Amino acid sequence: MRAPVELPHPERAELTLGAVLFALSDPERLAIAQQLHDGPLDMAACHLSDPNVPKSTKSHLMKVLREAGVIRNEPNGRGRLLTLRREDLDARFPGLLDTILDAAE
Amino acid sequence: MRAPVELPHPERAELTLGAVLFALSDPERLAIAQQLHDGPLDMAACHLSDPNVPKSTKSHLMKVLREAGVIRNEPNGRGRLLTLRREDLDARFPGLLDTILDAAE
DNA sequence: CTGTCTGTTCCAAAAATCTCGAACAATTGG
DNA sequence: CCAATTGTTCGAGATTTTTGGAACAGACAG
Secondary structure (H helix, E strand, C coil): CCCCCCCCCCCCHHHHHHHHHHCCCCCCHHHCCCCCCCEEEHHCCCCCCCEEEECCHHHHHHHHHCCCCCCEEEEEECEEEEEHHHHHHHCCCHHHHHHHHHHCC | CCCCCCCCCCCCHCCCCCHHHHHHHHHHHHHHHHHHCCCEEEEHHHHCCCCCCCHHHHHHHHHHHHHCCEEEEEEEEEEEEEECCCCHHHHCCCHHHHHHHCCCC
């Protein structure tokens, strides 16, 4: 009973600015958010700058983003589908996501 | 030769998004930025949520903001004048500061 | 010059975060 | 059912960040 298929996600109202800023303050995590900007992605298709970081590390990066409410991480076949929580973020912190992603180019 | 009057500040071109987001991801530091939004403030006039944190801790919070390029910290009489680096931040990361401060209300 | 006030630096301890191997769970294919 | 694939969780060690006391330095008043 260790790897639940459904992972916990904070609700829109629970999102905090601090957690979002912290999650995106890491270059690797910011790059993940950038990749998801164009649409959902399978985790396997979401690449890190360093291709040989262990999967446990990659999973942890996703966990920080998920717990901050930046991304949604849902089961998808034998893998996982990652989605940017654009609508929730826009509703809670208007313009923030776009501004950050723009600043990151 | 321990407490130089002039502290080092990163130049505009050296500002990084990650450092700025990290600096502002802390509630206490974000609150400091908010106070400076209305104009420069003497350090003594810049209050923390907890009024009895040691001055060394307060100084460290300022250091993180200064090294990220969020604030300028200049000698002013026997104290220090804190200024939000609004123009530099706007030039480097258009809209970012306003969006974050708005999101923080 | 002396004492006071303000705030930085140094240092070490505490706390949080990151990293990654190993074990585990769920899905899919044969 | 069995094996391969994908990705999460756990645990321990490494690294970073935070915290606060003590020492220090500049500015100012008397």
